[in-house]
Amino acid sequence: MKLGKKLGLLSGLAAGVMLAATGLAQAADPLKVGFVYVGPVGDHGWTYEHNQGRIAVEKALGDKVKTSFVESVPEGADATRVITRLASTGHGLIFTTSFGYMNPTVRVAKRFPKVKFEHATGFKRADNVATYSARFYEGRHVVGLIAGKMTKSNVLGYVASFPIPEVIRGINAVAIAARSVNPKVTVKVVWVSSWFDPGKEADAAKALIDQGADVMLQHTDSPAPVQAAQGRGIWAIGQASDMKAFGPKSHLTAIIDDWAPYYIERTKAVLDGTWKSGDVWGGFKSGMVKLSSYNSAIPADVVAMAEKARKGIIDGSVHPFAGPIKDQSGKIILKAGEVMDDKTMLGMNFYVEGVEGKIPQ
Amino acid sequence: MPEWFIPFLLSVVTASTPFVFAGIGELVVEKSGVLNLGVEGMMIVGAVSAFAAGVTTGSGPLAVFTGAFAGAAMALIFGVLTLYLLSNQVATGLALTLFGLGLSALMGHGMVGKTFPGLPHLEFPLLEQIPVVGPLIGTLLLGHDVLVYFSVVLVIAVGWFLNKSRAGMVLRAVGENHNAAHSIGYPVNLVRLLAVLFGGAMAGLGGAYLSLVHTPLWVENMTAGRGWIALALVVFASWRPARVFVGAYLFGGLTIMQLHAQGLGIEIPPQVLAMAPYLATIVVLVIISRDSALVRLNAPACLGKSFHATG
Helix, strand or coil, rough: CCCCHHHHHHHHHHHCCCCCCCCCCCCCCCEEEEEEECCCCCCCCCHHHHHHHHHHHHHHHHHHHEEECCCCCCCCHHHHHHHHHHHHCCEEEEEEEHHHHHHHHHHHHHHHCCCCEEEECCCCCCCCCCEECCCCCHHHHHHHHHHHHHHHCCEEEECCCCCCCHHHHHHHHHHHHHHHCCCCEEEEEECCCCCCCHHHHHHHHHHHHHCCEEEEEEEEECCCHHHHHHHHCCCEEECCCHCCCCCCCCEEEEEEEECCHHHHCCCCCCHCCCCCCCCCEEEECCCCCCEEECCCCCCCCHHHHHHHHHHHHHHHHHHHCEECCCCCCCCEEEEECEEEEEEEHHHCCECCCCCCCCCCC | CCCCCHHHHHHHHHHHHHHHHHHHHHHHHHHHHCCCCCCCHHHHHHEEEHHHHHHHHHCCCHHHHHHHHHHHHHHHHHHHHHHHCCHHHHHHHCCCCCHHHHHHHCCCCCCCCECCCCEEEEECCHCCCCCCHHHHHHHHHCCEHHHHHHHHHHHHHHHHHHHHHHHHHHHHHHHCCCHHHHHCCCCCCHHHHHHHHHHHHHHHHHHHHHHHHCCCCCCCCCCCCHHHHHHHHHHCCCCCHHHHHHHHHHHHHHHHHHHHHHHCCCCCCHHHHHHHHHHHHHHHHHHHHHHHHHHHHHHHCCCCCCCCEEE
């Protein structure tokens, strides 16, 4: 979901769109797997993790596959061109890794029925187009528990990007989890209207710290909030990849996207001829969502609690959105004993009890 | 006084200073009759160069100098293309921005994930111990990094230069009527080149402030559109140095205030604030354009026009 990265795309274009060597066909005719990235592989976040997945495919399947990637591809006409080019140069499987590639992917897929396509975070499918995304909220549940235990001021700060269901779901998951271990916790949210603006993210973090937050969470892509937290001596949770380098003392843990297992599994399926279109929304269980190493400053019992929750989510005994859940007005929206279905989670547009303020309209 | 007030003021100063540098630089460029839309590109190259120099040498002053130098180097490309090869200023400026964004990404490849300790602050512990007013004075006037003080000195110096010095008058003459300036023997393109270089150095300094002080790290596109806001500020300020300063703090203040307001539960749509500086610029443009005399008084008459000496 990198809707707001237009500027990033321009930069990539100016740097020269780079097509990694696709190589010559070898004797065994390896399967050519193509990847389309929205940002540069060095963004230290979203695209970086997708590229790690590509590297893992090469490692796991060796000379049975040949991967290539195109980075910093703008979402739009350029994406259609790049995907067409990959499809017409003998790629058997193509991963398009940003929400905005949805229509280009479906359009190109129609013209190349033999090529398999995998589109991240979208909802349009076809016989040769599958979709996949990650249940980041499962990670948010665990970090919410840790934050609820670590806070002294009982105020959690949350630097948010855009008020879309994915972001709101993360905020709510943190609030519910933190309050389950510490009912006094409130979550303060500041929206910066950008996926990526280090200066503004840092300013938002500082504003939250000034107002009493002592654990900083974020749903934006730069490590600036972690760095701001380190500068003011409070805790922080990293986003999308390990951000320890930017705040070694503050960094409690980070939610990491790990696409490698899925990419390897799907590539194998194409090699075996068992590939089918479908929709995968993976979390801790499938290994798509992970946590980076815990800060040694977290007490052992808190680590144990976090690990128990993580294992509970894997075996199904814990659900981040389990009733009773109240909205901000205190009205019960999910009864005790029930868990929220995927459809409600995917369209989430309300705050739960414990989150301060209103969702910007 | 609520306890968040002093940190709030501190945040405003750090958020506003990059705009002051980039804005005052572009003002001088435009006063000489050149429109350089490449501020964003010069800023980002300044940011990455300063950060790279800071990380490799560990020296703050050297990092700052490198940032300014890199901005000026970018401006030199623009100056040669538009002044001597007579390319279109608008198109060249836009290209400079795109080039700068790409170049900085390339230059910063190995810099992602590194950190820099920041610049030294001036401390006056005795003054801050004065009861009641001490902390306020300490926050407002003292204890900032050196670049903040330099930005204030810079605005005053540019104001003096443009209005009181002979060289400044020549620069304005070149911007108002390059044919007349040429006919009485002033080197029009040389004056403009120097102004462009100064503008580039200041934009680079603004970028350096971002990567060394505001958020001491390097990530691609970290200027995030601040160069465009600096451009808008020059028009908003109707080409007056003091007003660039006020405008920069007004905008920096609005941004920080909006973030604090959200935390305090006061509802202002963040999107409204994001468009505020541009909206203000349009309003100011409409107001000053109503009266053609006012326009002539403020905007350099030869802004954006190429000069080619004939005869």
